[in-house]
Structure formats: C-alpha cells, structure tokens
Amino acid sequence: MSVAERLVPGLGADEARVLDAALPAPRRIWPAIAWGILWGLSVVLLLATSAYLITRASLIIHILWLGWAIVAVRAFALGRAVFRYLRQLMGHDASFRQLAELRVDLLDRLIPLAPAGLRTTRRGDLLARLVDDVDELQFYPLRVVEPLVSSLAVAVLAVIGVGLVSWPAALTLLACLVAALLVATGAQLRIAGQADRAVAPLRSALSDRIHDTVTNLATLRAYGALDAQLAKVRDADAQLRRALVRRSIGEGIVTGTVTVFAGLATAGALFWGIEPTVRGELAPELLTLTALVPLALFEVFAQVPQAIAAWRRVRVSAQRVASAAPADVPAELPQEFEGGTELPDGPLDLELRGASVLWPGASEPVLDGLDLRIPAGSRLLVTGESGAGKTTFANALVRFLDYRGSYTIGGVEARELSPDAVRRGIGLIEQRAHLFDESIRQNLLFANTEATDAQLTAALERVGLGAWVRERGGLDAPVGERGTLVSGGQAQRIALARALLADFRVLILDEPTANVDPGRADALVADLLGAAAADRTVILISHTPVDPALVTATLRL
Template identity: 50%
Template sequence: MRTAEVLRSAQPPIRRFWGPLAAGFGTAVSAIALLAASAWLITRSAEQPAVMYITAVVVAVRAFALGRGVFRYLERLTGHDATLGQLAGVRAALVRRIVPLAPDGLGGARRGALLSRLVDDVDELQNLPLRVVMPLAVAGTASLASVVFVAFLSPLAAVTLAACLVVAFALAVWLGWLLGARAERQIAPLRSRLADALVDELTSLDVLTAFDATDAAHARVRAADEALRRAIVRRAGAQGFTSGAVSLLAGVASVAALLVALPGLSAGAMAGPAFAVVVLLPMAVFEIFGPVPLALASWRQVRSAAERVARTVPDAVPAGIPQNEPAATGSAPALGTGISLRGLSARWPDRGGNVDGDAVAPTAATPAPPVDASDSDSGRLIAVDLDVAPGERVLITGPSGAGKTTLAHVLVRFLDYGGSYRIGDVEARTVNGDDLRRTVGLCEQSPYLFDESLRQNLLFARDSATDDDLWAALERVGLAGWTAERGGLDASLGERGALVSGGQAQRIALARALLADFPVLVLDEPTAGVDPAASDALLGDLLGAVGTERAVILISHVDVPAGLVDREVRLEAGRLA
C-alpha cells in the first residue's frame, strides 16, 4: 500500500468537502470584513456625519459578527461530518486488507505497534482535511481576496501585504522544517513504542512479577514515555516559535501599510476611513493566516502517520498467505468430509518484518512451489501424502519444529500450499477460506477467550444458539457442573481467559467447535497447557465429546492413550516418517 493512496483515502471527495471549504471561507471573510467595517465605521463616525451615511455599515458590522459565528459552526459541523465519515471508511478498508493476512501474515507484527497504527495513526489522518487542507485553502483564498481588496484602496499597501504574506509562508516552512520536522516525524513511532511497552507489561504482569522483572518493565515504559514527551515538547516549541515569528510579521505588515499609505493620506488622495482600513486590515488577514504554520506541522505528522499505515499493508501479499480466493458464499459449501493430501508442501511466511515482504503469494493458477528437500527450516512441510476418511481419527506426532502446526494452518487455509489438498472431491484452493473453515475447524494450541461472559464466548461460534444449546455443549465437554458453580453462563472469563485454567480453556474452545458443528476438526496440541497427570483424561473427554461422526486430526507431541485414535502418523523434518 502506498503513502499517496492512504492520503487520498483520508481526504473526503470534493462533492462532500466543498461545503466545509465554503463555510471556512465565509468565516475568514466575515472576520476580515468585520475588522475592516469596524475600522471604517469608527473612523467615519469620528467625522460626525449624518447617521444615514453610516447606517448600512452598522448593519454590516452586525451581519459580519453574526456571520463569523454561523459560518464557523457550519464549518465545524460539515467538516467533521465529512472527515469522520471518510475516516470510518479508511479504518474499515484497512481492516479489510489486514484480515486476509491474519494470523500468519502478521506473525512479526508487535501488538502495540499494530494497535497504534490502527487507532492512533488512522486518527491522525483526520488532520489532513481539518488541519492541513482546510486552513491552507481558506488562508490562501482569503489572503488573495484581501490583497485584491486592498489594491483598490492602495496598490502599494497591497504589494506590501502580499510580500509580508509570502515571507511569512516561507518563514513558516523554513523554521518549521528546521526546528520541528524531526520531532514531528518521531512522534508516531515513539507513541507506538510506548504502546508496545505498555501492552507488553500489562499482558505479562504475572510473569514479570514472578521473576522480579517489573522494575525493568517500568523502566522501559518510563523511557518510552520520556522520549515521547521530549519529542512533543520540541514540536510545541517549534510551533510556538514559528507562530510568534508570523505574528511579528503581522505587525510589520501593518507598519509597512502605514508607511506606504501615509503619503496618499497627506496628499488627500485617500480618505481617513480608507486609510484606517488599509492599516488595520493586515492584522485581520494575519489572524486568518495564523493557522498556516500549524497546518504545515500537521502535514508532516499526517504524512508520517500515512507512511506507517501504508507499511502495515504491503503492496504484495507475503509468500505463503492465500490470496485471490473465490468470493465467499456466506453459507456452508457442499464439501465432503474426507481429506486427501498429495505432495503437499508449505512454509511459514517471512517473519523478519511486520508485513513488509514483497514476494507474491501463490494463486490457484500459480501454486506455491515445492519446498526443496535440502531446506531444513523449522515448520516446513515437504511432499506430504495423507488421507483422512470421514469419521476417522488420526493422530499426528513428531518433535517440535517438524511441521505439525504448519499442517494444521494449511488445513484451515491460514497458509497456502503447493501440491494438492482436497476435501472430498474439491481442491481446497478453489474454495474461499471462510467457506472452507465452515467445514474444517481448528482448536488452536492456545485458544483465545474474550474478556466477556461464558455465554458470549460460546455465542461467538453460533450466535443463534439458545441457552439450552449452550448448556448441552458444556455438558458434552464436561463443564456443566463447573459452569453452575461459577454462577452460570454469565460468569466472566477474564482478560484472555485469565480466570480459567488451561484445560478449561481447551474445553471451552471445543464447546465452541461443537456449536459450530465442523464436519472435520483439527485439535492442535489440546493438552499443551495441562498438567501431564490430567492430560490423558482431558484427551479422553475431548475426543468423547466430539463423537464418531466427525473426522478428527489430533496433533500432539506426547503419547495418546490406546483406543482414542484409529491410527498414528509421524512427521519428522516436514516429511511423513
């Protein structure tokens, strides 16, 4: 994904943004005209003319005062409506592009950094229309209109005003870049570093406490916070200095207008009220021009955020992640329940970066190349042939790194593959991944439990299930009594299942799988987090709950009691032994 694409997606189209721009221009013109009309009115009133000669200007002053507030309200209302609506689309599009990469295509992404990009960096993009485009467009058009207006009263004053505006813009660009550009570019990465440190400490607090490592974690958070604070202070200092320099130029513009217009006043070529307007108008113009330095600073921050968002989604899907899949049907496809693997090869995607690889993933037309037999990288599969009949229970064993989990992720199409993988008579790569996962379900080694009630964690699998369905599933996995003791289906499971044991988490995950009614079920190391003395009993309960009507592929690196499976297959170095 390119930075320019991110920036274009953050800017509302002109059909939605012309209203805020027009309202912003109305606000600026009202503010400038209010000062000009007030200066003329006060000066003209000092000459004590008949009231009828100034009545229209009195009404104009009131109109401009009211108009400034009304236009400002409309600018905020319509601008934020267009921007936030566009931002919602940007976030949704980003999630849609990330989801196909998950989970294996994001293996190298740190949780805090990814969260920062999806939240903080995307939120920063709203400043493009609101704090960059709008101020620059309004300041530019209002300043040009003011110069043209002043030119009718005093061409020399118009020239000096234009020159001061050009110098102010150049000064804002130069000083902002010199003093604040580096700090502004650092803020987003430093904010991400702080999020990483906080997420790591909060999610691992029990382990850090057990090993007396909380002080080091606190120090990391403090260091990240201090670095972010320094960058923000440097940015604020640069913005303040630049704004001060621009404000100084506002005074210079008024003094210059006074000097160049004074001869005309002395010669009688310019009336007193017009002279007051020429001298005071630059102050109003520079008030409108004031947000320009901040807009330039916001542009650097927005661009930095857009670059980080763009790096989150690569231009090409990393090798090994399915892409160009058929469209999902939204219902369970008519697939068989038998699995046939022929010459299956697969590998984990490159995890050296977050998602920044430039390799192109295999497609149906160009499947993944076979893995070379000499390649001994951990977790690869090489020319695997395996058949699993409907209702059969197959145990796959092997040492760590033999490719067991790789096989599980291929079966549910988290990873792409070379060779052939058929479900019934259908080649898996011709089926959308979501459709395939309605037939082949995975109970992962560390099941994810939401910080919600047990009911919500189960309804996640089938939202139409009744309480009776949930209790029946819990009964099958041996958790009905435990659930009743905890207070029923509304019992909280804690963050990431902190209030349940490893065995209970596996049983809850299996209950979800039973509710989803997968014809083929893959159990990846279901006893990995369970005491060895209780692992056999847990396996017996899990497989007993599944029933004999489903095909089960059980992945385990430990022995399984006799009679629980129909046959055993061993993987070693990515090959069947």
C-alpha cells in the first residue's frame, strides 16, 4: 500500500500512485518541514517575547533586567525572516526536482498508450493534463504536506506553552483552533468545494477550445465560423472565471473565519487571566503573553484550512493525470518492456495467422481472422472502403495495437519482441506525415542523428526532392509548424526520405496521396515505391486506384 493510500482511505490505486510520485523523498521534504516548524515557532515566540518585553519594561526601571528579552526579540525577528526563506527555498527545490521526475514518469506511461490509447483524448485536454494538472501537483508538498505538518506541530507546542502559564487559556485556545478548523473548512467546502473540483476540467475545456481555434484558424475564417468559435472560447473562459471567483470567495471566508477565532482566543485568554492578575496570582507580563500568542499562532494555523482546500485541488489534478496515464496498459495495447528477442538480420517476412485486432475500448475487432503472408521485398497494396480497417492493420503491424492470434516478423512471434525492436525494423508513414517546426535537415536527422549532409541530400534525391531543396536554399530551409510551408506531397516525400535514412526493412505508407492533386498522385506513388531498395518490403495503403504494375500483390479488406 502506498503512502497516500495509508494516509487517505478511499484513494484509487492510480491516484495514489500519482500523489506518491509528486511527493519528494523524505531526505528532501523533511528539511523544508523542519525550517517550517522553526519559522512558525519564531512567529509565535516573536510576539510572545515582544509582549513580555513591553509589559515588563513598564513595570521596572533598569534596562539590565530586560537584556535577555531584547536579545530574544531580535533573534526571533531574524529567525522569522531567515527560516521562512530557508523553508521556501528547500520546499520549492524539493518540489521542482520531484516535478521533473513526475513529468518523465508520466511521459513514460503515455508512450505505450500512444497513439492508439489516446485517440479518445482531445489534444487540448491532454495538453492541459500534461501542463496545468502536473503543475498543480507541485502544491502537494508545498501547500498540503509541509504546511499541515509544520502548522500542527507549532500549534501543539504553542498550546502546551500557554498551558504552562494558564491552562484555562490553553483550553480556550485549543477550542478556538478546532472550531476555526471545522467552521473554516466547512464553509470553504460548501461555497468553493464544487468550484475546486470544477476548475481543472474547465481549464482543460478552455485549453481545448483555444487549441482548436488556433490550429484551425484558416479553415474557420474561410468558412465564416470564426466568430462562433470565439464565442465558445469566451463561454469557456467565463465559466472558468466564475469558478475561480467562487474559489476565491471561499479562500476569503477561510481568512476571515481564522481572524474571528483568533480574536475570540485572545478575548478568552483575557477573560481567564485578568482576575488572577488582579489577585497577584499571574504576572502582568504573562497575561499579555497569553493574550497575544493566539494572534501569532493563528497566522501560522491559517495554513491548515488552506492546505485542506489545496488538497481538494491537488486530488482533482491527480485523478486527471492518473486517468490520462493509468498504471496498467490496457490489454489491447502492446506492453513496453526491456530486453526480449531482437529482430533477425536481413530481409523480413511478415506472416499473420488467424490475427484479430481491436481498438482500446471497442467490443468488436475491426480485423478478425486475418491470414496473410508478406514475403520480403514485396510491394503490397492494401485497399478497402473507409472504416474497413486499413489504418488498424498498419497500427497492428508496428505494434501500436495488440493482436490476437499469430503475427510473426522474420519467423519470430511479435509478442516476444519489444515494440521498440519492432519499430526499428518496421516504419510507418502516416496519412498526415508529421513535420517538426525545424529545418529540412533537422527533420531528417531525427531518423539518423549521425547522417552527413551528403547522405541527407542523397535521400532527398531518391524521393525526387533534390532540385526542390536546392531552390529553397538548401537543407536549412524551414518547413513551418506541422509542415505549413510545404505541400502535402512534399511532406510525404520528406517523411519518406526520413524513413530511408532510418533504413526500415519494412515500410508502411498510409494513404500517401490523400493530400496530393490527383494528377500528381501516380507520380508520387511511383517515386515512393521506387525509392525503397529492392529487398525492402513496402506496404501501400490506399483507397484510390494504383497502377497494378507498381505492386506485386493486393489485399482488399
């Protein structure tokens, strides 16, 4: 059982895992807690010794009797500033270091899910989970764990200290602390609890709509739909703003409630202390001390209801992060693992026997009982109506999706190979080949970081882009964000050049002519199929007719 599950019953396993990942190791978090306790004690003791000093100074004449109190006031004043700085420094250092580890862990868990397991998650929502929700988790150690531990420790010590002077005043202080916690937390939960839970999804919805607007700006403007889309963005922004205002109201009520009970604790200390002081049973300077300590203590204790409110926000973010990257990869997705059998050397034969493939969350397989043998060096054309399973077939071959039955690569069952090993031998160029917002050179170097300019140029020549690249100014020419500065056919050719540099032994082309003019489609297909070496297998997925002379076999799904 994880730490979070032991402390908070009812947490889900994935949620607890995320919270544990967001909590720094004890060697990192405990120094921040220790400095926090020292800061809280300095706050309380500064006001206590100041009250004692002022009252004592009004009762005696010689300053020598006040030396220790003067030194204590100066020490606690310096300690309040120094310990607060060290607390913030150590706490943020621990939290930020842990945040980096959490981001890496989250990406490690997302990699086995991409792309098949993320197809139901909108990009804006996923971006909000990766950025906003993960950022919110930094407040788990900073605004939940450390404030709770240090504030409660200081409160216990302060109540004990006041009890040594006046136990009725200590009991009153304790009652006010408990009442402030219950009232402030209850009021905050009633007013802002729903807003706390709604902020993260509303922020995600706003991010999603902004992402849709920015990425489809040209299309929205061309069809006159931009104003309607902007209205949706404004509506999402208004909903988020209302939730944030409700949350701020709750935080204000917490602050006001704590202030009221601090005053009540001070009044209670005076009520219990004035009569003993008049009778001479309690020194006046001690009466002042017990009356003013609650004011300082409640400044520290105010962090407790705020930490409880922060806990709700952190938990919502943890739930969203956990749902984006569960601990267990769904059965329909290939498991990532280290080691395993490596691909055999040389050309690869692919063979499927009784293979079935389904997408995560689907009840029925898209492909069922598929029997197929693809000899090395083949040029296979895969056709079929939209929805027939052509893209599913491609995703299964590169192990983005798991399969049932048998699928061997070079005589080795694909399940015995890690997905990374499969993808080192089998490459997929998707319908919309992704180009990074970099130069042509950098887009090619992603496939082979050690390739020379001569090798890059040779690969571009093989796909028919040599003259075009020279006209653009060479390899340093930019391609724009998502390839906006190149045509669809040029993007496909750049992606093919990248695949040639990676030296895939099996190359899958998914609808390479989807974004190309019909007049140029045949030339592009011929270039794509001809660029690969004769011993390399090429699987061409297309719903448009292809010259039969260019392929060696056809599979219709």
